[in-house]
Amino acid sequence: DTGVSQDPRHKITKRGQNVTFRCDPISEHNRLYWYRQTLGQGPEFLTYFQNEAQLEKSRLLSDRFSAERPKGSFSTLEIQRTEQGDSAMYLCASSSGLAVSTDTQYFGPGTRLTVL
């Protein structure tokens, strides 16, 4: 078990370009979360998957953002027509979801996006 991994770790793009990030959760974790963290702030919830079903999306997730988890394993987060305000650290977390009382989220190292 190597923990939650994210790729790429850093992404620099020009405004208006599309970018896609990948998250590989801990194997057999059926819950997967995406958060966004801007400088000097705590992470903010973006969206959540239970297996392949996307069960909740934050208002922060505008129409330019889309997330998928096609086979209930890895997930992708795509941002279309990037804006400078999208510059942030994008964090992925996973949890086993076996019991709410013991559910613990394990975080990946994040993808730092810089939009020029």
Next chain:
Amino acid sequence: AQTVTQSQPEMSVQEAETVTLSCTYDTSESDYYLFWYKQPPSRQMILVIRQEAYKQQNATENRFSVNFQKAAKSFSLKISDSQLGDAAMYFCAYRTTGANSKLTFGKGITLSVRP
């Protein structure tokens, strides 16, 4: 909506001393979970300690303990015998008991440890 407030942006502690990080939260729910996460520089966030609101006993994990005051909606983290490796950002987080266990984080506090 639930909110988490960490009003101290930075704190400093001498190695081997004790430091307390403050956190307050607001919720109308009676049952929930509270967490402290540590985020070292350029490294991923890890769970330090968790507290179930229905438990009166304060959680402890080795050198880390919490002071949970449910009526005051206060949840502070005490780090005893501080070590250089404790230097990091610390986030307080809240989670409901519902099926969607998303975390609501505070802004975090940067802890530095002086040798």
